[in-house]
Amino acid sequence: MPDSFVYLASQSPRRAQLLDQIGVAHQLLLPDADEDAESLEAVLPGEAPRDYVQRVTLLKLQAALQRWQRRGLPPAPVLCADTTVALGSTILGKPADAQEAIEMLTQLSGQQHEVLTAVAVGVPGAGGDPVGTAVLHEELSVSQVTFDRLEAERIAAYVATGEPFGKAGAYGVQGHAATLIAHIDGSFSGIMGLPLFETARLLRGFGWRI
Numbered sequence: 654m655p656d657s658f659v660y661l662a663s664q665s666p667r668r669a670q671l672l673d674q675i676g677v678a679h680q681l682l683l684p685d686a687d688e689d690a691e692s693l694e695a696v697l698p699g700e701a702p703r704d705y706v707q708r709v710t711l712l713k714l715q716a717a718l719q720r721w722q723r724r725g726l727p728p729a730p731v732l733c734a735d736t737t738v739a740l741g742s743t744i745l746g747k748p749a750d751a752q753e754a755i756e757m758l759t760q761l762s763g764q765q766h767e768v769l770t771a772v773a774v775g776v777p778g779a780g781g782d783p784v785g786t787a788v789l790h791e792e793l794s795v796s797q798v799t800f801d802r803l804e805a806e807r808i809a810a811y812v813a814t815g816e817p818f819g820k821a822g823a824y825g826v827q828g829h830a831a832t833l834i835a836h837i838d839g840s841f842s843g844i845m846g847l848p849l850f851e852t853a854r855l856l857r858g859f860g861w862r863i
């Protein structure tokens with residue numbers, strides 16, 4: 654197994670692509686069919702977006718470490734992330750359908766919002782309970798994104814591309830949404846789902862030369 658190898662506990666193809674970009678070899682560690690990954694993502698009443706995204710990321714990591722143990726896999730760092738779009742204190746998740754995507758994009762039109770991505774790495778101990786003994790580290794990337802003013806026709810055309818689905822806030826900075834975004838202050842890779850500067854810093858903390 655190469656030195657720079659991680660288990661990537663994410664169904665997001667963007668995260669795998671971003672790890673490839675920095676040469677981090679990875680193996681996917683995806684949920685078992687009976688795992689309830691959705692319920693991890695419930696927002697607590699009154700929870701601030703920054704607290705939410707960091708809490709959910711650690712829950713994802715704990716679930717992934719348990720998965721690693723159940724499967725009896727060889728030790729290597731386990732990495733996961735969560736991306737949340739926040740308009741003020743309102744959290745925008747993934748749109749359930751076209752109508753919801755239109756509503757989210759209408760809210761984002763002409764406004765600045767934040768994209769928060771937390772990334773967490775856990776290194777399971779050899780044997781024993783990995784959740785109890787793993788060393789866990791987490792970083793948070795916060796970016797400001799300003800959308801152009803979008804008329805209904807432009808929103809409808811964007812939704813028709815299908816790009817909003819499966820993405821927090823109903824857009825993908827790496828795709829057609831590039832034509833909707835007037836300004837970014839922050840981390841492009843963080844907005845896309847995995848902040849590479851923070852990810853590399855976390856891995857360096859585990860002794861990697863990256």
Ligand SMILES: Cc1cn([C@H]2C[C@H](O)[C@@H](COP(=O)(O)OP(=O)(O)OP(=O)(O)O)O2)c(=O)[nH]c1=O
Nearest residue numbers: 663664665735736820821824825826844845846
């Ligand atoms: C804002 C934005 C989000 N996204 C994506 C990244 C994430 O895949 C998704 C946010 O959902 P997440 O819940 O962070 O991730 P996921 O459900 O896709 O994958 P997993 O939980 O298994 O790791 O939105 C983009 O691709 N581009 C963007 O510009």
